[in-house]
Amino acid sequence: MRITFLLFSLILCFTASSQSTNYKIDGIIVDTFNNPLIYSTVLLLEKSDSTMIDFTRSELDGSFRFKDVPFGNHIVKTTYVGYIPLTIDASSDKDNVDLGSLSMKEMASELMEVVIKAAKAPIKMRGDTIEYDASTFKVPEGSSVEDLLKRLPGMEVESDGSILADGKSVTRVTVDGKDFFGSDPKAATKNLPAEGISKVQVFDTKTEEEEITGATSQSQDKTMNLELKEEFKSGGFGKVIAGIGTENTKELKGNYNKFNKKIQFSLVGVGNNTGRNGLSWDDYQDFMGSQSFNFSDGGDYGFGGGGGMYYFGGGGSGIESSIQSIFFGADNSAGLPENYNGGLNFNYDHDKTKVSAVYYYNLSGLKSEKSLIRDKFITDFTQNETQETFNDDRSQGHRVELKFEKELDSLLTIKTDFNGAFIDQEEQYTGDISLARDGQLRSSSDINNLTNKTGYLGNGLVLIRKKFKKKGRSMGLNTSYLSTQLKEDQRQNSTINFYNQDATIDSTTIIERINNDVADKNLIKANALFVEPLSKKFFFETFYNFSNRVESGERTVLDIEDFENTLNPFLSREYENTLLYNRIGSSLRYSHNGINVSLGLGYQTLKLNGQLQLIGISEPSTTIDKTFNNFIPNLSINMSPVRNSYVSINYSRNVNEPEITDLQPFVDNSNPLYIVAGNPSLTPEISNRIGTYMSRSYPLGGVRLSLNGNITLYENQISRNEIVDENLITTVTPVNIDGGNSTRISGSINFPIVKNKLTARMRMGANSLNANIFVNGIKNETQTIGYTPFMKLSFTPNDDMALYINANYRVTNITYDIQTTQNQTTKQTTLGVEFNTKLFGGLFFDSQFNMNYYSNDRFNTSQNIPILNASIYKQVLKGNKGEVRLSIYDAFNQNQGFFQGGSGNQLSQSSTVALAQYVMLGFTYNIRGIKSDVRQDSWW
Amino acid sequence: MKSIINIILILLLTFEIQAQKVEGTITYNRKTDWIAIMSELPWVTEEDIDRRKLTWGNDENDGRNFDLTFKDDKSIYTYKEEDSEYTYSWKEEKYVIIRDYNKNKTDDLVEIVGKQYHIIDKIPKYKWKILNEIKEVAGYICMKAETQNDVKDQKVVAWFTDAISFFGGPEGYSGLPGTILELNLNDQNAVITATKVDLKTPIDKLPIPKKLKGKEIEFVKFNAKLKDFIKDSKEGRKNPFWRIRY
Incomplete structure (x- = not known):
């Protein structure tokens, strides 16, 4: 040089x-x-x-x-x-x-030793003036800035609190360059905590003129500026969105956040009767803050359990679902929904300690009026079902999640979690269901059910994460206890008419019943994981899982006859089921330079024990006692053979135990048209899954390719044996059947047509499903093959306009080997256009158009449903903090909650009365200001 | 006549510097603040920035360690080989900066957007401003110098010490009267700071890889490629620094 x-x-x-x-x-x-x-x-x-x-x-x-x-x-x-x-x-x-x-000149030794060496603070020279960063000066907790100043070289604090810097008096104190409570310098230094200060700057007080000309000051006064530490500057943001519209529609959503480095506090609240404008990813992150995503150490360890991957909680359903599921619950596009929910969250993160507390309340209601037709193919005839049903459901829940995590030292972390929930649900169901055999009416049911459900959950977890001096060696231990109770009271009223060949009523069954259920679940789990590095590239992982699940409960069924309740001895029962699970496994992992290969083997034992006692009959209790032992191999390969490419191949074998209720030889005929019986000889279902994924991207050209395929082969798949008699009374028993499988492959490509202006994305997917069930003793193999080509064009010529066009085609062929005449093809075509643009005078326009075309050659139906939503909006208020928006939803008034589907030996089609056309006027206020953007969100 | 004297002077001075050659290894820790980098993108809203700070702002970032090994006015700067704490490995992009200050020659292997380039050229020159600030880094008193990286549009602050008479530094920056022990790229967006200075362990031979596989290129062309990529990415509303080193 x-x-x-x-x-x-x-x-x-x-x-x-x-x-x-x-x-x-x-x-x-x-x-x-x-x-x-x-x-x-x-x-x-x-x-x-x-x-x-x-x-x-x-x-x-x-x-x-x-x-x-x-x-x-x-x-x-x-x-x-x-x-x-x-x-x-x-x-x-x-x-x-x-x-x-x-x-x-030699530097003052205190400046050298104290400021530079000990405090590691940079010093700045301006002529003779020296300035330094005071952030690392240690003062006792609770000290004021004054106490800090006393320790700084060159600074003197008089007994009356006035400050001298290099012998000159400090007449003005500013905080982050702004005057602090007028100009009394003592106000700031006496009141501000020292730990909040990052920098102390002292300079000659300049007159206005000197500031502009930059002339050297003649002043004898000094100004001191205190810079606040980042964590003492708090960020706060929030917004409110309110809308009112025709068809009595209303929407309100608001959130507020206040945070700094240590503390995060947030509030969110939503109320609407549109089923729209629910909660999004952004709302979730705003609400949960630093607790949005957690490391995967809360759950059960297994193959690959040592990798530090983020996981996103959720899981579970009903009472065992989590707050996340409220944010990511499906939008209601069918029925008439009502939603009110809200919560508050507090996170504390400081000094290796994390505390988090969340409370969430939700109240939701859904009224839905639905028409459904379903054809079911039995060996030599078809069962035609029509339903006209009405549901009025209402549920509310309270949920609390508490977390505490502390890093005891750099190698040991302890974490505890507690979740609590309370739910209360009411469901009202009325329905008319008729069953016909090859078009001839056999039975019609008129059903009226009212169900009340309450439940609570308590779940606690303690987890220890330990690292060792030897890099790569680590251990995880956790134990948890879950307890839930669900109480269900149901009043059931049904009238069933059975018909003769000539359509006259043959007989009538009237059921009036009260069902009372209490179900308890207690689950204890313990898991351990140990990772030992064998060399720089090889690791040996061992895990152990233990769980003991006890489900016990009671069901009492009272038949009502002539205003008198009598216990139904065939349906009332007590049970206690225990599932004891032990699994141990090890894997050898190679991990180096972007190549990760893991080969493992596990052994698991499942011990099922079930006790069933009928109430009201002196019959001995039924006991089920079964043990299933299985080896479970596992293979996983992940690598990037060349830059910007990724390949993964995974094989896993899973054992799914049968439900204990499926094993008990108990016949449940509470629905006389659909009788369910247990099967004591049922064995666990084993699934073997092979999955592959490949991707390659060319960032310079903006091209991305991916290929995805997976196949699952079942052994002893748990399926059904259905027996349908003359009167279309179905008796169902679970059975194991071999030979089921499912395959899914898809490939996609993204490429630019005109760089950054016009981009295309194409995807081709195919899936095949082979499902077996026994129908009237004959094995029926249903093969479903679907193709789903997809294409999307994104046109973004400039910042003021964006156009997105997508087309989606889904064709499904279903073939039945016992009744080939029922083979059918369903098609669904979707065309979507989104067009957003900036108009004149600060106005913006957004529109989404979706055309759905459904057809089915069996029902000989076709449906064409065009939905257009559009809105026009403008920013208002200072700093663009407000937005006024006028929207029209479903401009053609076409929404009818249409659905078609087929599986096994049946296919169905339904429509639900839904909120269709409405116009809404909305207003948004955002503390942080609104940036109107015509483009769809993308990752950056 | 004057020029001859000058040449002699150069030779003398060169000799003098040769006489006090230092050799050693400096370990740097490189930390990138992704939220700060993202905040500078023009289409990102205040609300987005706050949301990222809220969600990820408290996450710990250990950074990545790099070694600068130098001997005889030659240096190599690349990843420090370390035992992994995790049992999962990601492929790191190639980054080997080899400098021969005597021959004024680079021999860099740099990967951008999936392509490896072998840059053989003269050592790039930076226009350094020397500022009135000093601080301590890894036990050395350092002075502050500042320059501009026009390719990546970064304000580069270097803290160098004249106590080590090797005139190089990390990430290919050099040209100051001493060794650069800390670099701040656009304030705190990326901080590369020396954590260990070892001038005692003799360097046998610089750990230069035998083969530097990459397309041969000169800085002018390489920088043009970088600039194009950054411009295109920003136009397409993608953060260019997901794909190239900040």
Whole structure:
């Protein structure tokens, strides 16, 4: 490097010799006792902007020389360890410059030792003024800024609280450059906590004129500026969205957040009867803050349990679902929904301690009026079912989640979680269901059910994470206890008419019943994981899982006849089922340079024990006692063979135990048309899954390819044996059947047509499902093959306009091997257009159009449903904090909650009365301001 | 005549510097603040920034360690090989910065957007401004210098010490009268700071890889590619620094 500078000066020198525009700078560097400072660094800088031109070192006598310096304004700067750097003017436009003896002052030892060395604070020199960062000065907790100032070199605090800096009095104190409570300097220094200060700056007080001209101050006064630490600056944001519309529609959503480095506090609340404008990802993150995503150490360890991957909680259903599921519950597009929910969250994160507390309440209601037709293929005939039903459901829940995590030392972390929930649900169901055999009416039911459900949940977890001195060695231990209770009271009223061949009523069954259920569940789990590095690339992982689940309960069924309740002895029962699960497994993992291969083997035992006692009959209890032992191999390969590519291959074998209720030889005929019986010889279902994924991207061209495929083969798949009799009374028994499988493959490509303006995405997917069931003793194999091509074009010519077009086609062929005449094809075509643009006068326009076309050759139906939503909006208020929006939903008034589907030996089609066309006027207020954007969100 | 004297002077001075050659290894820790980088993208809203801070702001970031090994005015700067704490490995993009200050030659292997480039060129020069600030890094008193990286549009602050007479530094920055012990790219967006300076263990041979596989390129072309990619990404509303080193 040195050489280049010299070469540079050499070139200058050649020009110099001809034009003589250069000069020479000489000087001698000495200390305050006039002793030469040897080998000190001397820099030659441009005076205007301090740009370095050259540098050298002083000789044994302290002398230095810059030769061949082009005429101009320059400064010489000298530095020497432990001395205050010295800057001196060395400009010249004709003569050589001799700076003579340059005396460098030693840095005050307190400045050197205390500020620089101990506090690691940078110091800044402005002429003679020295400024430093006070963030690392240790003062006792609760100290004021005044206490801090007393410790700072060069600073004095008088008994009355007035401050002197370098002997001059501080007359003004600012915080982050702004005046603090007027101009009394004592107000700030006495009241502000020292731990909140990151920087103390002291400078000469400048007059307005001096600020502008930059002239040196003549003032005898000083100004002190205190800069606040980042964590003491709090961020806060929030918004409210309110809307009112035709069809009595209303929407209200609001959230507010306040946070700093230590504390996060948030509130969210939603109320609407549109089923729209629910909660999004953003709302979830705003609400949960730093607790949005957690490391996967709360759950059961298994193969690959040592990897530090983020997981996103959720899981479970009913009472065991979590707060997350409220945020990500499906939007209601069918029925008439009502939603009110809200909660508050508090997170604390400081000094290796994390505390989090969440409370959430939700109240929701859904009224739905539905028509359904369903055909079911039995060996030699078809059962045609039609339903006209009405549901009126209402549920409310309270949920609490508490978390505490503490890093005891750098190697040991302890974490505890507690979840509590309470739910209360009411469901009202009325329905008319008729069953026909090959078009001939056999039975019609008129059903009226009213159900009340209440339940609670308590769940606690303690977890320990331990690392060891040896890098890569780690251990995890956790244990948890879950307890739930659900109580259900149901009043059941049904009238069933059975018909003769000539359509006259053959017989009538009337059922009036009260069902009372109490179900308890107690689950204890314990898990352990140990990871030992064998070398830099190989790891040995071992895990152990234990769980003991006890489900006990009671069901009493009362038949009502002539206003009198009698216990139904065949349906009333008590039970206690225990499932004891032990699993141990090990895997060998290779992990290096982007290649991760893991090969593992586990062994599990499942012990099922069930006790069933009928109430009201003196019959001995039924006992089921079964043990299932299985080996479970596992293979996983993840790698990126070349840059921007990813390949993964996974094989796993899973054992799913049968439900204990499926094993008990108990016949439940509470629905006389659909009788369910247990099967004691049922064995666990085993699924073997092979999954592959490949992707490759070419970021320069903006091209991305991916290929995804997986296949699942079942052994002893738990399916059904259905027996349908003359009167279309179905008796169902669970059975194991071999040979079921499902396959799914898809490939996609993204590529630009015009870079950053027009992008295309294409995907082709195919799936096949082979399902077996026994129908009237004959094995029926149903094969479902579906194709789902998809294409999307994104046109974003500029920041003011965006157009997205997508087309989706779904064709499904279903074939039945026992009744090939029932083979059918269903098709669904979706065309979507989203067009957003900026209009005149600050107006924006958004629109989404979706055309769904359904057809089915069996029902010989076709449906065309166009849905158009559009809105026009404008930013209002100062700082664009407000937005007024006028929207129309379902402009063509076409929404009818249409659904079609087929599975097993049946296919169905339904429509539900839904909120269709409405116009809504909405207003948004956002503290942080609104940025209107015509583009769809993307990851950045 | 003057030029001859100059040449002699150069030789003398060069000799003098040769005489006090230092060699050693400096370990740097490089931390990137993704929220701060994201905040600078023009289409990101205040609300988005707050949301990211809220969700990820408290997460610990251990950074990645790099070693700068130097001997005889030659240096190599690349990833420090460390035992993994995790049993999962990600592929790191190639980044080997080899400098020969005597020959004024680079021999860098840098990967951008999935392509490896072998940059053989003169050592890039930066226009350094020397500022009036000092602080301590890894036990050394450092002065502050500042320059601008026009390719990545970064304000580069370097803290260098004249107590180590090796005129290089991390990430390919050099040209100051001493060793750069800390770099701040656009304030705190990326901080590369020396955590360990070892000048005692003699360096046998610089750990230069035998093969530097990549497309040969010069800085002018390489920088043009970088600039194009950054511009295109921003136009397409993608954070370019997901794909290239900040």
